[in-house]
Amino acid sequence: MAIKRPSGPQGNFLLGSINQFSQDEPKFLLESVKQFGDLVYFRLAHVHTYLLGHPDLIREVLVTQSNKFEKAPLDKQILGKFLGNGLLTSDGQFHRRQRRLAQPAFHSKRIQNYAEVMVDYTNQIMAEWQDDAIVDVTQEMMHLTMLIVSKTLFDADAITGTGDTAATISSAMHDFQAVSNRDYQRGFSLPSWIPTADNRLRNRAAKEFNQVMEQIIAERRQTAVNGQVADTGDLLSMLMLSVDEDGTFMDDRQLRDEVATLFAAGHETTSNALSWTWYLLAQHPEIEAKLHEELDTVLDGRQPTLADLPNLPYSLQIIKESMRLYPPAWILNGRLALEDAEIGDYTIPKGSTVFVSPYVMHHLPQYFDKPETFMPERFTPEFEKALPKFAYMPFGGGARVCIGNAFAMMEAHLILAAIAQRFSLELATDKPVQYKAQITLTPVDGIQMRLVERETAVATPPQSEIAYA
Template sequence: MSQSTMTKPGVVSRKIPPVRGGHFLLGSMPDIQRGPLDFFMSTARQYGDFVRFRFFLWDAYLVSDPASIKHVLQENNRNYNKQHVDYQMLKPLVGEGLLTSDGSEWLSQRRLIQPAFHKQRIQGFATVMTTAAEEMLDRWQRRVDPTQPLDITSEMMRITLSIAGKTLFSQDIRAEAGTVSKAFTILSEDISTRLRSPFAIPLSIPTPRNRRFHAAKQMLDEVVDEIILSRRQELASGSTAHSNDLLTMLLTARDEDTGEGMDDALVRDEVSTLLLAGHETTANTLSWTWYLLSENPAIRQRLQRELKDVLGGRMPTMDDLPDLSYTRKVIQEAMRLYPPAWIVSRKAVQEDEIGGYHIPANAVIEMCTYVVHRHPKYWENPDIFDPERFDPERSAARPAFAYFPFGGGPRLCIGRDFAMIEAQLLLAAVASRFSLELKPGHPVEPEPYVTLRPRYGLPMYLSRI
């Protein structure tokens, strides 16, 4: 395996990595537009773990070596930021929130939000999660025509959005869940298209596509603004009903130097970021999990045996999770094959040396989770769904950054524990009551938007266990 070295004055290495050729003007842009996942997978297979390519005018490096990824995200993370086009293009969706901010601004936001995600606090959310699951299961039972398939992706989006609203902001947004999910989908699709083309028409020009984008953003902003206004009015009245939730933390935070609070625009950015990250990633993880279980009935049966042995037909609780080890492995393996955060990007502040290769200042480093999670050097039969990969004896020798569904280093996903607990509880609640089968003949293809979604949805038939 290649070795990484820290940045130091006067980097001497000038070793150049393999270069993937492309169009004389556009570079690899046409290939990426045709299919980002295919592009990154084929590039890594053909050229190796460290490859330079060009996207229009910008040089970028595809890095698939865990040691080099660790160098960028953890060991020398101060030399790599998010100030490049991938994250700048997200700002029309989530503004200056935790996902897109950098430096001291990011650090202050992280410190403010971190207490809401302490493990003890998250454990208190378990009842909210299982109550939402019970309500969803009851609704499934009462369906007018149970012979029709159910779009499981939409169902997972709906329940995780409801949970995010209730746990983080003490808001019942079930009535708005459809509106918010639709808005996020439109915005994510548009931004993903723009990320693949430097020639996209600016949002300021009122084309039909741009008007659709702005209408979706307005729908989202109206929901978020109402949440913020309602809480400001509650706080102004002297109420302490929700004094400890994340929304109140955001609204009552004060700058240490000026004493000023956050303006509504920044609060909106944070709420939008956390609503997006707090529901879409887990919803996609669960959607892919249901698909994989449908395709692998023996694994589904083993999962259901564990759930029957541990739960005996009741709803899961936090106390059950240590005994649901196979349930956790099923989630981990689903995130290996279909990581919601399918790519992580950084920009070099100063020149560096990674794995013996020279990296110039301002170079973009692309670390494709989807590629690394299917790397045959670290995963035997990488395309096969095998939860037992995560048995301790099989995981012990695996490099840490051969698996990084939540990123790594100081910018490790703030909601990692929240997401894992939520995914395990929802999987256990549903799989102990229902088996889900994909509609025969339905095409399944991962679509790399902001997160990795099933392109055509996942219509599934439900059968009661």
């Protein structure tokens, strides 16, 4: 019997819709939902693809019938080459075990200890900033979130004998991400043993990363007393101390995969969220003025702390609205249907791929009035309460929701407050900044911005020693 398929863009006989898709992926998906409705079908070469454009359908795939889906082969292939079998790329029973083991590291109490580190590193970055200088804010934010993730994950600056560990790791990560982006563009990833330039680059990056990680983990193992490593306060300690119900711990290989995953997932995402926020603020002086007013009233020149965050609701609204317009994770990893699944009025056949795109959902006028306008005011508690779940989903949803959600929100909130208190960032170019839909939604050529020290700015705060609370 012929399969009844939802309608969608036709594409051509051989490649399906690959050409239209790759011209501007988020736009292609958004226009498809606007034109064809809540469930859209198209083909990307041989891959039968179903795009979900309604919160109820997303709930079916991510929650109600999630056991019928796993991460798509292309994502596992590309990301798995470096990340191995970590939280992002694993599935089923194994993923559930890893999620159980990793969860304590992200307990809110634990995460809150990192607030000071986040502000201290922000101050460290700002100490280099000169009034009236022009910087590429995407690089500044990337460097900052990299420092924070290295410190909070494995206490990078406490490691001895490896040179600049954080720099080695971040350059390996950078190479891996660049190669992965190119693989996504090609739509396939050649086996690692084929000596293409990209494979060589990624293999070398993985080797360097593995060497550093082996040393870090070995050093931790040496601190063990009765098999228990010392808790140094970072996420790695927690991962090493976490015991499953059957009494087993993560082995070294698994720890390596999880650290690689957390590093990769937790650094470019937050950095892009912040870069887009600066871009939007620079274009909306009235919103920036309101932000400054909130910061000046609540902080009055003090550095922000964790305790201040509940009193800075407008700052948080700005971040939420910025992630609505430019969700760093513009699309979730594809989901492969392991069996036929009834979704809405259709059957998604076994072997098809399902796309869920936060970008698409965040730009639909049925959920967000004037969806292309930057309006932090819309994110009132009432609005959020009334918003259907999965209409706003920068961190995904269901069992695979981002494990670093609270970490990232706290980080972005603190960084925004700490920087905006001292600097106003003005656009140093007239050209609109375009996005590139890579693994994350990235500004094409960075964002050149002028740093303007605010008159009310706090004197450079004393550089506290960066340590855990």
